[in-house]
Amino acid sequence: MRHIISVLLENESGALSRVAGLFSARGYNIESLTVAPTDDPTLARMTIVTSGSEEIVEQITKQLNKLIDVIKLLDLTSYPHIEREMAMIKVSVDEPGDREEVKRLADIFRGRIIDVTRKTYVIEITGEGSKLDAFLEALEPFPVQEVVRSGVMGIARGDVALQI
Amino acid sequence: MSETSASSTAITGAEIFVRSLQAEGVDLVFGYPGGAVLHIYDALYQQSEVSHVLVRHEQGAVHAAEGYAKSSDRPGVALVTSGPGATNAITGIADAYMDSVPLVVFTGQVPTSMIGNDAFQEVDTVGITRPCVKHNFLVKDVKDLATTIKKAFYIATTGRPGPVVVDIPKDVTADSCEFEYPESIHMRSYNPKVRGHTGQIRRAVELILSAKQPMIYTGGGVVLGRGSEALTEFTRKLGYPITNTLMGLGAYPASDDQFLGMLGMHGTYEANMAMHHADVLIAIGARFDDRVTGNIEKFCPHAKIVHVDVDPASISKNVKVDVPIVGEVEPVLRELIRALEENGGQPDADALKAWWDQIREWRGQDCLKYDRDSELIKPQYVVQKFWELTGGDAFVTSDVGQHQMWAAQFYGFDKPNRWINSGGLGTMGVGLPFAMGVQFAHPDATVGCITGEASIQMCMQELSTCYQYQLPLKILNLNNRYLGMVRQWQEFFYQGRYAMSYMDALPDFVKLAEAYGHVGMRIDKPADVEGALKEALAQKDRLVFLDFITDQSENVYPMIPAGAGQNEMILV
Ligand SMILES: Cc1cc2nc3c(=O)[nH]c(=O)nc-3n(C[C@H](O)[C@H](O)[C@H](O)COP(=O)(O)OP(=O)(O)OC[C@H]3O[C@@H](n4cnc5c(N)ncnc54)[C@H](O)[C@@H]3O)c2cc1C
Numbered sequence: 043m044r045h046i047i048s049v050l051l052e053n054e055s056g057a058l059s060r061v062a063g064l065f066s067a068r069g070y071n072i073e074s075l076t077v078a079p080t081d082d083p084t085l086a087r088m089t090i091v092t093s094g095s096e097e098i099v100e101q102i103t104k105q106l107n108k109l110i111d112v113i114k115l116l117d118l119t120s121y122p123h124i125e126r127e128m129a130m131i132k133v134s135v136d137e138p139g140d141r142e143e144v145k146r147l148a149d150i151f152r153g154r155i156i157d158v159t160r161k162t163y164v165i166e167i168t169g170e171g172s173k174l175d176a177f178l179e180a181l182e183p184f185p186v187q188e189v190v191r192s193g194v195m196g197i198a199r200g201d202v203a204l205q206i
Numbered sequence: 207m208s209e210t211s212a213s214s215t216a217i218t219g220a221e222i223f224v225r226s227l228q229a230e231g232v233d234l235v236f237g238y239p240g241g242a243v244l245h246i247y248d249a250l251y252q253q254s255e256v257s258h259v260l261v262r263h264e265q266g267a268v269h270a271a272e273g274y275a276k277s278s279d280r281p282g283v284a285l286v287t288s289g290p291g292a293t294n295a296i297t298g299i300a301d302a303y304m305d306s307v308p309l310v311v312f313t314g315q316v317p318t319s320m321i322g323n324d325a326f327q328e329v330d331t332v333g334i335t336r337p338c339v340k341h342n343f344l345v346k347d348v349k350d351l352a353t354t355i356k357k358a359f360y361i362a363t364t365g366r367p368g369p370v371v372v373d374i375p376k377d378v379t380a381d382s383c384e385f386e387y388p389e390s391i392h393m394r395s396y397n398p399k400v401r402g403h404t405g406q407i408r409r410a411v412e413l414i415l416s417a418k419q420p421m422i423y424t425g426g427g428v429v430l431g432r433g434s435e436a437l438t439e440f441t442r443k444l445g446y447p448i449t450n451t452l453m454g455l456g457a458y459p460a461s462d463d464q465f466l467g468m469l470g471m472h473g474t475y476e477a478n479m480a481m482h483h484a485d486v487l488i489a490i491g492a493r494f495d496d497r498v499t500g501n502i503e504k505f506c507p508h509a510k511i512v513h514v515d516v517d518p519a520s521i522s523k524n525v526k527v528d529v530p531i532v533g534e535v536e537p538v539l540r541e542l543i544r545a546l547e548e549n550g551g552q553p554d555a556d557a558l559k560a561w562w563d564q565i566r567e568w569r570g571q572d573c574l575k576y577d578r579d580s581e582l583i584k585p586q587y588v589v590q591k592f593w594e595l596t597g598g599d600a601f602v603t604s605d606v607g608q609h610q611m612w613a614a615q616f617y618g619f620d621k622p623n624r625w626i627n628s629g630g631l632g633t634m635g636v637g638l639p640f641a642m643g644v645q646f647a648h649p650d651a652t653v654g655c656i657t658g659e660a661s662i663q664m665c666m667q668e669l670s671t672c673y674q675y676q677l678p679l680k681i682l683n684l685n686n687r688y689l690g691m692v693r694q695w696q697e698f699f700y701q702g703r704y705a706m707s708y709m710d711a712l713p714d715f716v717k718l719a720e721a722y723g724h725v726g727m728r729i730d731k732p733a734d735v736e737g738a739l740k741e742a743l744a745q746k747d748r749l750v751f752l753d754f755i756t757d758q759s760e761n762v763y764p765m766i767p768a769g770a771g772q773n774e775m776i777l778v
């Protein structure tokens with residue numbers, strides 16, 4: 043099963059490689075990993091998307107907790123939560139009619155065109171991974187040049203909060 | 207973050223290093239100098255509180271520090287230079303990681319301005335050691351040095367112990383600042399649990415008292431956590447059978463009738479059979495290693511399991527347990543004893559009697575028997591004699607192989623911290639440097655190193671260290687002219703195709719010992735074993751290297767072959 047694990051860790055050099063190293067050394071899946079400092083600059087928050095049996099995910103959370111730099115974590119999958127991912131997509135639009143059609147698709151998916159040249163658009167789109175996948179699928183007929191995805195971020199709904 | 211002791215005027219990083227070790231109460235550092243640590247060596251030279259032992263290879267320094275830590279209640283400390291010094295230390299660090307040995311290893315590093323430039327003797331020590339340390343640090347500023355050292359000792363010695371590496375660039379040891387050693391430390395990201403959860407303790411007690419065929423299975427955690435006394439009280443109170451892992455030997459007195467011997471791949475018939483038939487398993491400070499469980503599918507098929515461990519990640523890792531208790535063995539065992547008293551219930555006496563009758567029958571198998579009338583020296587006999595002649599009270603280290611298993615099976619340890627070996631990594635070469643560390647921690651004790659002719663050659667050079675410091679070790683080389691453990695597997699599972707398991711062109715160990723300034727003896731008749739051991743033990747101030755020419759074809763029994771269940775042992 044897919045799990046989204048949010049981790050608060052010391053914002054120190056090396057902390058990221060400890061997490062990445064843990065996943066590779068123990069052969070855990072890692073679908074995506076995002077990390078950035080929080081409002082408290084001594085803390086970093088990481089969102090890891092992983093998958094595995096219940097036993098494996100239990101081990102993953104225990105092993106993460108065991109890392110000295112990790113302060114706290116939350117398996118968001120156990121709570122009502124929101125997940126979001128952002129993508130920036132560069133697509134060529136120099137065939138006749140493409141500009142209008144791509145713009146229309148972007149609107150349908152609530153994407154925004156954030157860069158325009160004579161030959162290309164860059165579209166910004168945010169949502170759950172499945173929405174991004176669907177949008178990319180819709181763009182299939184067009185020559186997509188580049189796709190940049192942020193990886194998943196998540197947060198629990200309501201009172202549940204990952205904080206120290 | 208922390209309280210600090212009185213400050214003083216600015217001193218160099220090298221001096222801060224030394225003063226920090228003094229503040230930690232470190233009396234001994236095992237190490238080897240080099241460019242990146244010269245300032246530190248200079249500072250060590252100018253004081254006398256912290257002694258330094260010069261080894262002959264950095265691997266030896268780390269293993270010696272392990273031996274020191276494993277046999278005492280203090281962490282081991284090693285100091286090596288950057289680059290090759292650090293890489294030579296890796297095997298020791300990995301060994302300490304696998305066996306949870308509290309260690310602080312200091313490595314020199316190139317100056318901060320040169321890090322990342324492929325400078326002379328630069329390696330990414332923090333990167334290389336990351337997967338085999340409990341934690342590591344690169345100190346980039348002299349102002350962080352004292353606090354980092356404090357953290358390193360704190361992390362290494364608390365919770366599940368382990369090695370911590372502190373990488374110190376050379377310029378940091380030259381820079382100065384005021385020295386303040388924190389008296390205590392608090393880390394928001396690290397708070398190991400000590401006491402068990404009360405509700406879980408109560409559930410555990412109910413399960414324990416409901417048992418008809420109970421079994422207590424304990425490991426290295428009891429030795430590491432100094433839980434031996436509490437374990438003995440707990441076990442005697444219940445009257446249940448108990449087994450120890452290879453790492454847990456000595457935590458419960460081997461001479462006690464409730465002790466069934468070691469379990470696992472080369473464990474006793476009775477211990478493994480009792481595990482297989484148990485209905486309640488009480489696991490304490492043990493990690494369900496594959497050498498213990500055999501085939502996981504067939505492991506303890508009837509048992510409900512209580513597991514006490516300070517590391518939550520050890521619990522339900524390999525085997526799903528019913529009552530997990532996260533905490534330190536000593537306080538948790540005390541809590542269990544109290545909860546047993548409060549519960550007031552008693553074990554089912556009739557069931558227990560029937561269970562012991564069954565266990566005695568298994569014991570009757572006499573699974574550790576060997577040919578006592580052989581013309582050749584049986585390795586088991588040597589260990590048994592050594593046990594007899596030392597009153598079972600020596601410190602014993604071993605290397606890795608058949609001799610290690612015979613040492614574990616035939617030297618009955620009645621006390622913890624007496625049996626020093628490499629279980630998790632299974633590192634050949636540890637025996638001699640381990641023994642050095644033990645002798646430094648216990649200068650007047652008898653320290654034996656039970657080794658094999660292959661293992662001993664992996665850190666042979668330390669015989670020179672032993673001479674320099676006049677360590678009166680007794681080295682028992684069970685010389686079977688084979689990589690015996692490898693040969694045994696080839697005999698059993700590769701139809702006797704002995705690929706590369708024969709030790710050709712062995713040195714003359716007697717002459718070798720003598721060349722290093724020690725006493726060498728070669729023994730090739732069973733009748734001479736006892737006399738030789740007595741003579742060696744009588745030489746209180748000399749290292750004696752006893753080269754026992756043993757039966758080449760001897761195998762370690764019982765044996766659970768790979769993939770088999772605990773009840774499927776190969777017996778003699
Ligand atoms: C050639 C060879 C053959 C071997 N054959 C066998 C064999 O037949 N039988 C056998 O048993 N082993 C054997 N081993 C050793 C095996 O590989 C493992 O090292 C060993 O079984 C692990 O022992 P353990 O479970 O006691 O764990 P350890 O490695 O000693 O781990 C200790 C456990 O206790 C926990 N702990 C630590 N401190 C505390 C504390 N204060 N409070 C609570 N918990 C704590 C830790 O978190 C950990 O889970 C063999 C090794 C070799 C090299």
Ligand SMILES: Cc1ncc(C[n+]2csc(CCOP(=O)(O)OP(=O)(O)O)c2C)c(N)n1
Binds near residue numbers: 684
């Ligand atoms: C560093 C290292 N290399 C290889 C091995 C694999 N190995 C395990 S036991 C063994 C043979 C040990 O031979 P010896 O020291 O003579 O002991 P014996 O088994 O003969 O008693 C080998 C090669 C190991 N454990 N460690």
Ligand SMILES: [Mg+2]
Binds near residue numbers: 607658659660685
């Ligand atoms: Mg051998």
